[in-house]
Amino acid sequence: MGTIGRPRSQVAHAAILKAALRLVTKSGFRAVSVNDIAAEAGVGKMTLYRHWPNKAAVVMDALLALIGEETAFPEAASALESLQQQLHRQVRFFRSARGNLVRSLVAEAQTDRALAKAFRERWLEPRRQGVRRTLECAIAEGSLRNDFDLDTAIDQLYGSLYYRLLLGSGVMDERFVEATLQQFVSGHGAKPKTRK
Amino acid sequence: MGTIGRPRSQVAHAAILKAALRLVTKSGFRAVSVNDIAAEAGVGKMTLYRHWPNKAAVVMDALLALIGEETAFPEAASALESLQQQLHRQVRFFRSARGNLVRSLVAEAQTDRALAKAFRERWLEPRRQGVRRTLECAIAEGSLRNDFDLDTAIDQLYGSLYYRLLLGSGVMDERFVEATLQQFVSGHGAKPKTRK
DNA sequence: GATTGTACGATACTTGCGGTATCGTAAGGA
DNA sequence: TCCTTACGATACCGCAAGTATCGTACAATC
Numbered sequence: 302m303g304t305i306g307r308p309r310s311q312v313a314h315a316a317i318l319k320a321a322l323r324l325v326t327k328s329g330f331r332a333v334s335v336n337d338i339a340a341e342a343g344v345g346k347m348t349l350y351r352h353w354p355n356k357a358a359v360v361m362d363a364l365l366a367l368i369g370e371e372t373a374f375p376e377a378a379s380a381l382e383s384l385q386q387q388l389h390r391q392v393r394f395f396r397s398a399r400g401n402l403v404r405s406l407v408a409e410a411q412t413d414r415a416l417a418k419a420f421r422e423r424w425l426e427p428r429r430q431g432v433r434r435t436l437e438c439a440i441a442e443g444s445l446r447n448d449f450d451l452d453t454a455i456d457q458l459y460g461s462l463y464y465r466l467l468l469g470s471g472v473m474d475e476r477f478v479e480a481t482l483q484q485f486v487s488g489h490g491a492k493p494k495t496r497k
Numbered sequence: 498m499g500t501i502g503r504p505r506s507q508v509a510h511a512a513i514l515k516a517a518l519r520l521v522t523k524s525g526f527r528a529v530s531v532n533d534i535a536a537e538a539g540v541g542k543m544t545l546y547r548h549w550p551n552k553a554a555v556v557m558d559a560l561l562a563l564i565g566e567e568t569a570f571p572e573a574a575s576a577l578e579s580l581q582q583q584l585h586r587q588v589r590f591f592r593s594a595r596g597n598l599v600r601s602l603v604a605e606a607q608t609d610r611a612l613a614k615a616f617r618e619r620w621l622e623p624r625r626q627g628v629r630r631t632l633e634c635a636i637a638e639g640s641l642r643n644d645f646d647l648d649t650a651i652d653q654l655y656g657s658l659y660y661r662l663l664l665g666s667g668v669m670d671e672r673f674v675e676a677t678l679q680q681f682v683s684g685h686g687a688k689p690k691t692r693k
Numbered sequence: 694g695a696t697t698g699t700a701c702g703a704t705a706c707t708t709g710c711g712g713t714a715t716c717g718t719a720a721g722g723a
Numbered sequence: 724t725c726c727t728t729a730c731g732a733t734a735c736c737g738c739a740a741g742t743a744t745c746g747t748a749c750a751a752t753c
Contacts, residue, residue: 309701336739339702449676470617502721
C-alpha cells in the first residue's frame, strides 16, 4: 500500500486553509481571488486546485477546520441554560468577523449545489444535532413539552438568527436572543400549573 | 422642462424587465448573463446599462415591477386569519419558481451593499409593514398581547421561512406554516383565562 | 544510490462575464 | 429642419476562475 511518488504537502494544505480563513474573514468571499489565497499561503495556485475543486470548497473546509468551540454547547445547570448560553455564543460568532464567512458560504451555496449540500451536512447538521440533544434533555428534565417536532422547533429558534445575519439591519444583540428564547419557551415550555 | 433629444424607450425598459424575470426565474441569477437578458429582450446591452447600473438592479426591479399580489394580505374574518393566509401565500410564493428570484437577490446582496439596502427597503420593509399592521389589528382585536416588540416578533415569524428558503432541504409545506403560526400565537397570544 | 512517479511552485494560457466605449442610425422636441 | 439624446450593434477592457505546462523537489522502490 506504500504510496508512490511525492506525497501531498500537509504544510501547504494547512497554509491554504489558514490563508483562506484570514483573507475571506477580513475582506469577504468575492473580494478575495484564488490567486490571493495561494499567494498569501506561499503556494502555487495549482496546488490549491490539486487539494480542492474550487474556491468555495476551500473556504468551507477552512470554516470547519479552523473554527473551534465557538458554537458549542457549554455545561450548565440545566439544558435550557445550556441552550441559552449557546444561543448567545452563536450570536456573538455571527456578529464577529467570522459571520462574514457564514454569510459568504450561504450566498455561494445558492448557486452551487455541491456547496449547499456540504454546508447543510457539515456545518448546519452537526449543530442541529447539538440543539436536538439539548432539547431532548430539556424535555427529559421536564422543562419542555414533548409533543412538538424538533426540526421545526429548531428552524424557529435559529431561523431568526440566520435571518438577521443575512438580511437584518445588523442588530443582533443580547436582547434579541433573550426575546427569541423567551418566545420559544412560552410556546414549547411545559406548563406545570395547567391541567389538560 | 421640455425634454430634449430622443426619449427613453419604455418598450425597451419593459422588455428588459420581462426578460430578466423570465430568465432568472428559470435558470438563476448567476447562470444568466447580461448579454442573455439583452438578447432575450431584443435590445442592445448598452440600453440595459443606460436604464440600470448593473445586473442586480435590473433583477431587483423585475421582482418588484412584475410581481403582483402574491404576497399580499387577504381580507379575512380576523387579523389572525389574514396573517395565516398570508403566510400560506408567502410559502407558496417561495416554493414556486419565483423563490429563485428572492434567493438570488439575497445571495447577491451579501456582497453588494447597494442591493442589500434596496432589498431591505423595497422588498422586505413594505411586507414587514403589512405584517406590522396586521399584528396591530390582532392586538386591537384582543387576540394578541400588546407587550412584545413587533419587529422581533416579525423576525421570529418570517425568519424560519427565509431560513428554509435559503438553507432548507426544501420542505416548506403547509404543516410547517401551521406549526410556525401556532408557535407564534402560543407565545404572543392573549391568555384570556389566566389572570396576571 | 539510482530510478520512478507524483506533488510542488511558478507562470502562461484559455474562457467567460461584467461593464465601457464607440459608431452610425432613429426619434422626437424646438 | 436642426439638435440632442437614446437606440441596437459590436468591439473592447479588466479581471478572475480554472487549465496546461515546465523544471524541480521529494520519498518510496529497485
